[in-house]
Amino acid sequence: MNGAVLNRLKEEFGAVRAALPESVIGSARRGEALEALCAQGLPGTRDENWRYTDLRRLEQARFAPAQAQAAVLPPLPTAPEGYVRYVFLDGRLHTDADAPHGVVVRTARSQEPGSTPWRLEARLPEARLALLNETFATDAVSIDVAPGTQATGIELLFVASAAATEGASYPRVRLALGAGARVSVIERHLGRAEAHSLVNSAVHVDLAAAATLTHYRVQQLGAQAAWFDTLSAELAAEARYDLLAVGAGALSARSTVHARLSGRGAAMSLAAAALADGQQSLDLYALSEHIAPHTRTEQTFRGIASSRARAAFNGKVIVRETARGTDSRQSLRGLLDGTQCEIDLRPQLEIYTDEVRCSHGATAGKLDENMLFYLLSRGIAPEAAQHLLKWAFLEDVIAKIAPRDLRRQVETTLLGQMRDLDTLKELL
Amino acid sequence: MLTIKNLHATVDGQEILKGLELEVPEGEVHAIMGPNGSGKSTLAHVLAGRPGYTVTAGSVHFKGRDLLALSPEERAREGVFLGFQYPVEIPGVNNVYLLKAAVNAARAHRGEPEVDAFEFLTLVREKMRLMRMDDSMLSRGVNEGFSGGEKKRNEILQMLVLEPSLAVLDETDSGLDIDALKIVAHGVNTLRAPNRSQLLVTHYQRLLEHIVPDAVHVLVKGRIVRSGDRTLALELEKRGYDWLIGEAA
Ligand SMILES: Nc1ncnc2c1ncn2[C@@H]1O[C@H](COP(=O)(O)OP(=O)(O)OP(=O)(O)O)[C@@H](O)[C@H]1O
Ligand SMILES: [Mg+2]
Numbered sequence: 321m322n323g324a325v326l327n328r329l330k331e332e333f334g335a336v337r338a339a340l341p342e343s344v345i346g347s348a349r350r351g352e353a354l355e356a357l358c359a360q361g362l363p364g365t366r367d368e369n370w371r372y373t374d375l376r377r378l379e380q381a382r383f384a385p386a387q388a389q390a391a392v393l394p395p396l397p398t399a400p401e402g403y404v405r406y407v408f409l410d411g412r413l414h415t416d417a418d419a420p421h422g423v424v425v426r427t428a429r430s431q432e433p434g435s436t437p438w439r440l441e442a443r444l445p446e447a448r449l450a451l452l453n454e455t456f457a458t459d460a461v462s463i464d465v466a467p468g469t470q471a472t473g474i475e476l477l478f479v480a481s482a483a484a485t486e487g488a489s490y491p492r493v494r495l496a497l498g499a500g501a502r503v504s505v506i507e508r509h510l511g512r513a514e515a516h517s518l519v520n521s522a523v524h525v526d527l528a529a530a531a532t533l534t535h536y537r538v539q540q541l542g543a544q545a546a547w548f549d550t551l552s553a554e555l556a557a558e559a560r561y562d563l564l565a566v567g568a569g570a571l572s573a574r575s576t577v578h579a580r581l582s583g584r585g586a587a588m589s590l591a592a593a594a595l596a597d598g599q600q601s602l603d604l605y606a607l608s609e610h611i612a613p614h615t616r617t618e619q620t621f622r623g624i625a626s627s628r629a630r631a632a633f634n635g636k637v638i639v640r641e642t643a644r645g646t647d648s649r650q651s652l653r654g655l656l657d658g659t660q661c662e663i664d665l666r667p668q669l670e671i672y673t674d675e676v677r678c679s680h681g682a683t684a685g686k687l688d689e690n691m692l693f694y695l696l697s698r699g700i701a702p703e704a705a706q707h708l709l710k711w712a713f714l715e716d717v718i719a720k721i722a723p724r725d726l727r728r729q730v731e732t733t734l735l736g737q738m739r740d741l742d743t744l745k746e747l748l
Numbered sequence: 749m750l751t752i753k754n755l756h757a758t759v760d761g762q763e764i765l766k767g768l769e770l771e772v773p774e775g776e777v778h779a780i781m782g783p784n785g786s787g788k789s790t791l792a793h794v795l796a797g798r799p800g801y802t803v804t805a806g807s808v809h810f811k812g813r814d815l816l817a818l819s820p821e822e823r824a825r826e827g828v829f830l831g832f833q834y835p836v837e838i839p840g841v842n843n844v845y846l847l848k849a850a851v852n853a854a855r856a857h858r859g860e861p862e863v864d865a866f867e868f869l870t871l872v873r874e875k876m877r878l879m880r881m882d883d884s885m886l887s888r889g890v891n892e893g894f895s896g897g898e899k900k901r902n903e904i905l906q907m908l909v910l911e912p913s914l915a916v917l918d919e920t921d922s923g924l925d926i927d928a929l930k931i932v933a934h935g936v937n938t939l940r941a942p943n944r945s946q947l948l949v950t951h952y953q954r955l956l957e958h959i960v961p962d963a964v965h966v967l968v969k970g971r972i973v974r975s976g977d978r979t980l981a982l983e984l985e986k987r988g989y990d991w992l993i994g995e996a997a
Contacts, residue, residue, distance in 0.1 A: 689799075694836040694890075697796050698846060698906070699824035699853035712840025712889070 325379055326358050332384040333455060340385075344428050344460045344492070353454035360448050369446060372632035372664045374572030374601040377484060377546035381518040385458045386410045386482030386489055393479055394512050400725035403473035403506060410482050410517075411489035412459045422469030423503070428459040445607070446576050450550035453490045453522035460492040463505075467498030467528065473723070474503065480511035480545055484518040491521035497531035497559075504534040506726060509541055510569070516544045523551040527559035529583060534562045536726060540733050541569040543598070549575040557583030557612070564720055566730055567594040567602045568737050577606040581615035581643075589618040593717035595710075595737050596629035596661075603632040610643035610676075621652045622717050624710050625661035632664035637678065639671040646673070650680030655713050657687065657706070707738045749774045749945040750795075750815075750914055755806035757794050764790040766970035767806070772914075775942040779956055780949045781981065782967035783989045788949045789833050791967070792918040795947075796830040797823050810914060824850070825857035827913030829906070831920045833949075835899040838890040843902070844872060846890050847909055854910065875908045878938070880931050896923040904935040911939065916947045921955040933958030953985040968992055 333354055337347060345353075362378060363370040393414065399405040406425070407415035419425040444450060465471050478491040495505060511517050519541065527533055541547055547570045555561055567573055579588050594602040608617040623631030637648045654663030665682040687709050695705035714734065721727040750772040757765040764787045772778045782788055794801045795808065797820035808815040815823060838846075852862050876883065879901045891899045900920050907915050917936070921929055936946065936959050948959065956964070956978055964980040965972045966989070973992050974980065 688836075690836045691838050693796075693798055693820065694832070694838065695841075695846070696820040697798075697824055697830050697832075698850040698910075699821050699857070700846075700849055701821055701853070702819075704849075708841055709838070712838060715840035 322361050322364060325362060329383050330354065330358070332382065336384045336456075340456065341428050341458060344457050345454060350455050353451045357448055357451040357455065360451075363448055369605055369634060370574075372601070372630065372634070373574040373603045374546075377518055377572060378548070381484040381546075382487050383452070383456060384487050385456050386487030388412055388458075389482070394481070394510075396477060396479070396510075397508075397729045398725065399475060400473070400506065400723045400729075402723070403475040403504075405475045405477060406461065407477045407479065408459065408461070408491060409479050411457070411478075411491055413461070414479070420472035420474065422466045422501075423471045423474070424464045424466075425474075426462040444550070444552050444578050446578070446605070447550065449520055449548045449576070450522045450552075453492055453520050453550070456488065457490045457492045457522075460494065462494040463496065465497045465501040465503050465531075468500045469498070469502070471501065471503040473506065475506040475508070478507070478509045478519070478521065480509070480517035480519050480541060481515060483516045484546065485516070488518040488520055491519065493521070493523040494526070495524070495533065495535070496526040497528060497533055499528040500530045501528070502532040504536075504723070506536045506538070506723070508538045509547060511542045511545050513542045514544060515542050517541065518546050518548075520548045521550070523549070525551070525553035525561065527553070527555045527561055527586075529556045530558040531556070532560045534722070535564070536721060536723075537563070537565040538726075538730055538733075539565070539567045539569055539573055539575075541573075543569065543571060545570045547573040547575075549573075551575065551577045553577075553579040553588070555579065555581045555583055555586035555588060555615075558585045559583060560586070561588040563588065563590045564717065565590070565592040565604065566717070566734075567592070567604065568733050570602070571599065572601045574603040575605070577604070578609070579607070579617070580609045580611055581617065582611040584612045585614045586612060587616040589620070591620040591717045591720050592622070592633065593714045594621075594623040594631040594633070595714065595734055596624065596631040597626045597737060598629055600629040601632075602630070603634075605634045605636075607636045607638065608648070610637070610639045610646045610648065613643055614645040615643055616647040617649070619650045619652070620717060621665070622655075622714050623653070623663055623665075624655045624657060624713060625663050626657040628658075628660045630662040630664065634664075634666040634668070636668040637670070637680075639669075639673055639676050639678070641672045644673055644675045646676045646678075648676070648678045648680075650682075652680070652682040653713070654684035655687065655710065656684060657710065710738065711735070749776075749811060750947070751809040753807045755791075755794070755808060756804045757790060758802045758804055759790060759800065763804070764970055765794065768967070768971055770965060770972055772945045772947055774945060775940075776962040777940065777946045777948065777959060779961040779964045779981065780947060780967050781951065781964060781984055783993070786967045787970045788967055789918055792830055792833075792916045792949060795823075795916055796820060796828065821853070822857075825854045827854075829910055829912035829915045831900075831903040831907060831915065831917035833918040833922070835891050835903050837892050837894070839892045841890045843888055843890050844869070844886045847872060847906060850906070850910060872905075872909060875905055878908065879905050879935055881905060897925060897928045900924055900932060901928065904932050908935055908939060911944075913943065914945050914947070915939065916949070918949045919951065920948070921950050921952060929955065930958060953981045956981050966992055
């Protein structure tokens with residue numbers, strides 16, 4: 321199976337290679353990336369860390385990028401106040417913007433051929449889909465925030481429009497913050513409601529000493545889309561990275577996050593919420609690697625699965641020998657609403673030094689009967705009561721979304737997903 | 749208002765209520781006392797329609813209608829209110845919004861429009877002052893992190909805002925300090941009206957000094973074994989339940 325898919329991949333690459341933009345990634349590099357991918361093979365469900373991923377779309381898809389089209393954008397959410405918006409359609413810049421003060425934003429339009437592209441996969445233990453991105457990327461947005469800058473927020477909107485039979489889209493992002501810089505970035509993936517799109521994004525975050533990045537990622541693709549994603553982050557001393565991920569859309573989604581805390585005192589928090597319904601499969605694999613002393617990480621996951629859906633969180637924390645004085649917390653919770661749905665929580669800890677403080681907990685269960693009855697006894701309808709409790713369950717994560725507009729929009733998306741907007745909007 | 753006849757109810761297959769008879773006329777406040785485990789909370793939950801509490805025989809009529817035929821939420825909208833012995837914490841569900849949703853559910857049921865947001869908040873604030881509750885409790889999750897006494901006050905606050913026809917208060921006085929007890933009693937008293945009834949489950953005569961009941965009933969082993977006026981509560985305080993348990997057997 322894998323072999324046949326890889327052969328097709330090579331053929332497709334051969335056919336489009338000459339047309340892929342050199343300014344994004346040089347042709348030779350693309351070839352190397354594909355070779356590296358072929359050497360490792362595509363992920364399969366027998367791979368330990370891909371057990372919960374729905375990989376079928378990868379087998380059927382056309383890998384080559386979808387053609388650039390003059391397509392009309394679907395209606396977009398209003399831009400959150402205080403954020404500069406860039407829109408990408410099927411992996412290419414569609415709507416440009418003026419970069420905030422102290423920030424340089426480069427895309428395929430502005431990059432010189434031969435300018436230094438970045439490699440995402442350098443130290444990733446799981447880089448295969450990032451290699452796929454590197455092979456086919458049609459654009460790349462590279463954001464540099466100058467040292468010491470407190471920059472205005474930036475919003476990156478990736479819109480998927482093409483069907484997977486027409487080709488995939490490859491959002492590619494690099495966020496680099498200079499020493500002491502601070503910025504908030506919203507990254508949203510959305511698409512036409514009915515599009516069977518394949519999106520494979522790759523994001524790299526590079527934080528210099530004492531830089532602070534708040535990064536909101538919202539996946540609200542159409543109900544038929546497939547989303548694959550690889551995010552890597554490197555944190556220097558005293559850097560702080562707050563990553564908040566909401567997964568609501570797509571038929572199947574898999575995000576792989578790898579953060580390396582390589583500078584003393586670096587801190588990262590990952591808060592993720594997943595709401596899976598119908599036949600959805602939402603999978604998040606997060607690896608936090610403590611390398612330097614006194615580094616701190618926090619992983620919070622709240623996942624709900626209804627009907628035949630699945631929500632999975634595989635959270636691994638590695639504390640290297642060099643990472644004395646590490647503090648690591650994990651709180652993973654799943655909520656099952658139905659008998660055929662599935663929640664998979666895998667907290668994993670690997671510790672190679674003594675002086676560490678690690679706490680982790682993982683629980684999955686049904687809606688609390690006492691809470692439900694309490695709501696009914698106040699006149700709330702059973703359906704609304706259930707939705708309300710699901711809502712409350714996700715609040716631990718959603719409440720952390722600081723931009724008001726964005727939080728509203730995410731809340732509305734989640735409620736829309738619960739198909740009970742009317743009853744519940746009162747309770748927001 | 750409330751007429752219970754020969755009520756039998758089981759929980760997990762075990763019969764807890766065994767032929768309970770009770771009549772609470774309109775405008776009256778009745779107290780139910782009884783030893784631990786006698787079935788007081790079971791009765792309260794049966795009245796509120798809690799799933800898992802199965803009525804195997806008997807009838808309950810509320811304002812002349814078959815209460816048992818209604819779902820829990822319908823009972824609430826019709827004006828039955830249960831003040832929980834152990835109010836539930838629901839983190840993430842805002843206290844005031846739940847209250848508003850509850851009010852609107854009842855209004856929709858009566859064919860009335862939604863409550864005006866501003867008027868509603870004014871009303872809630874006023875009731876909160878009555879209950880000596882801090883404004884910050886408005887914005888917190890339902891009972892989230894509330895102390896035992898604060899939870900009980902929150903129950904009464906909900907009751908005051910919802911203005912039920914029949915309030916069943918399950919040990920709302922337990923865990924309250926002396927001042928809080930007076931506040932709660934005052935809250936309950938403000939709701940006394942010719943068209944409302946209240947059923948107070950309590951262990952203590954103390955509460956009944958502040959809320960003078962029209963009748964006191966003693967529940968032992970799933971049945972009302974004695975009814976009387978408020979002096980019965982005083983007698984129970986002195987003599988305990990042993991003499992009645994003997995009678996019940
Ligand atoms: N799920 C259950 N399965 C079996 N028995 C139960 C269950 N729930 C309650 N009971 C029993 O029903 C009886 C009555 O309980 P209930 O809570 O109604 O008592 P109560 O009169 O309210 O007591 P207290 O004064 O302690 O509040 C008790 O013996 C209790 O153990
Ligand atoms: Mg009780």
